[in-house]
Amino acid sequence: MGSTSSTLAKIPNAEDLMQETGFTPAHLVRLYDRFKVLDKDKKGFLTPQDFVAIKELAMNPICDRIIGAFFTSGGETLDFPSFVRILAHFRPIDKNRPKEPTSPDPINSRSNKLKFAFQLYDQDKDGKISRHELLQVLRAMLEKQVTEEQLESIADRTIQEADLDRDDAISFEEFRKSLEKVNIDHKMSIRFLR
Amino acid sequence: MSWCCFFCLQWATLRMERGAKEKNQQLYKPYSNGIIAKEPASLEQEIQEMRRSGSGLGGAEFDMSDIFYFCRRGVESIVDDEVTKRFTAEELESWNLLTRSNYNFHHISTRLTVLWGLGVLIRYGILLPLRYTNIPGVVTVLCFSGRMKSFLSEKVHLMCYRICVRALTAIITYHDSENKPKNGGICVANHTSPIDVIILASDGCYAMVGQVHGGLMGVIQRAMVKACPHIWFERSEVKDRHLVAKRLSDHVADKSKLPILIFPEGTCINNTSVMMFKKGSFEIGCTVYPVAIKYDPRFGEAFWNSSKFGMVNYLLHMMSSWAIVCSVWYLPPMSREEGEDAVQFANRVKAAIARKGGLADLLWDGGLKREKVKEVFKEEQQKLYSKVLVGGEED
Numbered sequence: 272m273g274s275t276s277s278t279l280a281k282i283p284n285a286e287d288l289m290q291e292t293g294f295t296p297a298h299l300v301r302l303y304d305r306f307k308v309l310d311k312d313k314k315g316f317l318t319p320q321d322f323v324a325i326k327e328l329a330m331n332p333i334c335d336r337i338i339g340a341f342f343t344s345g346g347e348t349l350d351f352p353s354f355v356r357i358l359a360h361f362r363p364i365d366k367n368r369p370k371e372p373t374s375p376d377p378i379n380s381r382s383n384k385l386k387f388a389f390q391l392y393d394q395d396k397d398g399k400i401s402r403h404e405l406l407q408v409l410r411a412m413l414e415k416q417v418t419e420e421q422l423e424s425i426a427d428r429t430i431q432e433a434d435l436d437r438d439d440a441i442s443f444e445e446f447r448k449s450l451e452k453v454n455i456d457h458k459m460s461i462r463f464l465r
Numbered sequence: 466m467s468w469c470c471f472f473c474l475q476w477a478t479l480r481m482e483r484g485a486k487e488k489n490q491q492l493y494k495p496y497s498n499g500i501i502a503k504e505p506a507s508l509e510q511e512i513q514e515m516r517r518s519g520s521g522l523g524g525a526e527f528d529m530s531d532i533f534y535f536c537r538r539g540v541e542s543i544v545d546d547e548v549t550k551r552f553t554a555e556e557l558e559s560w561n562l563l564t565r566s567n568y569n570f571h572h573i574s575t576r577l578t579v580l581w582g583l584g585v586l587i588r589y590g591i592l593l594p595l596r597y598t599n600i601p602g603v604v605t606v607l608c609f610s611g612r613m614k615s616f617l618s619e620k621v622h623l624m625c626y627r628i629c630v631r632a633l634t635a636i637i638t639y640h641d642s643e644n645k646p647k648n649g650g651i652c653v654a655n656h657t658s659p660i661d662v663i664i665l666a667s668d669g670c671y672a673m674v675g676q677v678h679g680g681l682m683g684v685i686q687r688a689m690v691k692a693c694p695h696i697w698f699e700r701s702e703v704k705d706r707h708l709v710a711k712r713l714s715d716h717v718a719d720k721s722k723l724p725i726l727i728f729p730e731g732t733c734i735n736n737t738s739v740m741m742f743k744k745g746s747f748e749i750g751c752t753v754y755p756v757a758i759k760y761d762p763r764f765g766e767a768f769w770n771s772s773k774f775g776m777v778n779y780l781l782h783m784m785s786s787w788a789i790v791c792s793v794w795y796l797p798p799m800s801r802e803e804g805e806d807a808v809q810f811a812n813r814v815k816a817a818i819a820r821k822g823g824l825a826d827l828l829w830d831g832g833l834k835r836e837k838v839k840e841v842f843k844e845e846q847q848k849l850y851s852k853v854l855v856g857g858e859e860d
Binding site: 322326328332464 | 501528529530531532533534535536537538539540541542543544545546547829842843844845846847848850851854
């Protein structure tokens with residue numbers, strides 16, 4: 272359609288982005304429009320404040336962590352390609368993709384989705400979810416609804432179940448193992464229309 | 466010449482309505498320009514489902530996968546949320562030759578550009594000046610109305626608003642006029658722009674309630690008060706709800722006074738949805754006459770984006786569009802039922818208006834246009850989640 276191709280021309284490196292993320296031209300255009308709507312001051316990039324302005328996101332208990340996942344390495348600006356690369360994690364897994372052992376995993380592979388979720392827990396990025404980090408997440412999701420003792424007992428129990436090498440922390444492999452049976456594709460995917 | 470335009474546009478509207486009926490389509494399509502398909506399931510349902518598929522126990526303890534739910538919901542709202550899109554004008558499926566409605570349409574063909582140029586000539590060269598000739602009439606009537614006696618004032622008012630309607634070339638279709646609001650009641654309607662007032666007031670006399678504005682709007686407000694008792698207040702005064710409620714109930718109790726016109730959303734919404742109704746007007750306890758107003762965006766976008774355009778700019782846009790085409794439905798009167806509180810009553814009225822006008826019925830507060838989300842919404846989410854965890858453990 273006339274309008275899609277002309278907007279596509281405005282997006283820098285659209286071809287490469289599509290190759291890397293697997294988004295179709297129509298999706299990319301839609302995301303570009305959304306990027307512009309969120310960028311109210313027309314700066315050309317997004318800041319954490321632009322995200323907090325989304326009302327539905329602001330009421331999410333782990334709002335800060337999700338925003339943190341977009342602004343990796345502490346940066347305060349997010350350009351469009353980075354925006355799209357993060358969102359690509361949530362594309363449904365391509366079941367028909369041929370498995371080439373030498374090519375890197377696509378962004379939306381099961382493994383990468385798990386890595387994304389893992390970093391929501393592992394804020395200090397040391398590769399392990401410590402008891403302290405687990406408690407922080409629980410506190411964010413439950414706040415005033417349960418007592419501190421209840422939070423601690425939940426954290427203890429979770430670590431006990433998932434921590435296989437008994438180092439009082441959950442590594443990425445242990446995380447992956449405990450979520451073996453969960454349908455990650457369904458739960459960590461967003462259905463993009465057309 | 467303006468009668469000619471008037472009739473042309475009326476004929477065009479009728480043709481479109483007939484065409485839509487023949488094809489069995491809705492003339493005003495519900496807003497469905499979503500980017501993603503969202504899961505309608507609740508927090509509890511989703512988390513239980515996740516647990517069942519995971520550990521196979523369906524237990525109530527915390528699971529590492531619980532975070533997926535919040536994470537996904539968060540990213541979904543980044544890609545597409547219900548609120549942000551209500552405060553910008555609706556996207557059209559096909560262009561109506563107005564640059565201001567041009568969001569995604571770029572140079573497609575020379576022929577279209579020529580058509581657009583012709584459109585500009587007609588709108589600014591012919592329609593706009595013709596509409597301006599109506600303004601002296603409006604001003605004169607407004608100035609003299611203060612001195613006329615009340616039995617004449619009604620006639621003067623209607624005449625004045627009808628001239629305004631002509632000034633905008635508004636083509637209004639009134640449905641179910643037998644339900645028109647009567648004295649001693651409150652008329653509530655969904656709010657899209659200040660023109661809503663002109664549209665309703667040209668078919669009946671109302672006492673207005675609203676925020677005091679500055680600028681051109683303020684001048685008009687002060688002129689109107691001379692003829693008829695209207696209730697204008699400061700938003701800061703709104704915090705003193707008792708004062709406002711008292712003024713409203715005093716007015717309503719006097720059966721000789723005109724019905725009050727209130728827009729309970731409190732702000733302009735872009736006519737694709739109805740947002741939360743403020744409960745103030747529903748606490749007074751008199752008959753409520755709901756009215757649904759739906760604009761046809763193809764002829765001109767009526768939504769007033771007050772953060773982008775001032776009043777004068779907005780009026781210029783209105784007067785240089787093709788026309789303002791809208792439908793007004795007068796719904797049967799409603800009263801608060803036994804055991805129903807003001808909020809439930811407000812939601813019931815809102816649902817009726819949304820249904821009739823073909824608009825989405827949202828729970829969100831229109832005040833979110835300006836304010837931040839209240840902490841209470843986040844706490845709701847936390848409460849729901851803790852019920853899933855702790856509630857199960859107690860078993």
